[in-house]
Amino acid sequence: MSDWGFVAAGWGVVLGGLGLYAVTLLRRLASARAALADATPAAGAVGEPARDTE
């Protein structure tokens, strides 16, 4: 493999990995926030247990 092959493999995994992690992180955050918003009314109801969000 040429020098540029190693450069492409190194840079590609690092930048690609960063992008993939960022996208996954945003999706995990959106999912957690949606679960929080979903659970809020039930948690505030008097005498009723909050919905289990696990």
Added chain:
Amino acid sequence: MRSRVLGLVALLVLVIAAVNALFVVPSDLNQGDAQRLMYVHVPSAWLAYLSFGVTALAGLGYLWKRDLRLDAVAVSAAEIGVMFTAFAIWAGMMWGQPVWGVFWQWEDPRLTTTALLLALYVGYLLFRRLTDDPHRRAARAAVVGLVSAVDIPIVHFSVEWWRGLHQTATFLSPDTILNPPAPVPFRIALMSMIAAFTLVWAWLMIRRYQLARADMELEERARRSRVAAARHVAIAATPAEEAGR
């Protein structure tokens, strides 16, 4: 909104720095284009140190203040640090093969102590899953994070203390301050990539911290829900028990 602006600025700086490092800066006289791997290897290693340093400090802060927000900072930095350590190892392997003739050598102290650093913090993340109690988990993780941080200076100074394939430290070495090892364009490219990666790291930290806080809130609500459900069962069971007596 501010973190969105930070994310856009980080992305812009990263694109400019990457184009400069890949296509503008000349190739090295001895190493050729393989030397361009330095521009992702060194920033990744720097952010691994920074992340694990933050994990240790936040853990120490938790043990002092017992504030779960500090535990959220610690776990966020640890997860991101594991990613950057893996990037540093990968980019180093890709650089090592054309320059040293091998991807990896276990006898090299820098390589081996860095692999140990990765294993320690993967262990830290796994260790956190052993208990559901947030304060117990935070306290135990803080201790593991502090003990694991001992490896950070060992990794950094391993190239000064022992002989191996790896070159001596790029930064924080007395020799390189007085006699810079690289021409100015190389140093500018490296510094700009370090700045770009650090901006990306800051944005990732903010988002990961927000996720950790949301997870903690969900965990707390689920715990309250289980307690409330158990009370309902207890209240509902009481008349039946009375009738049975």
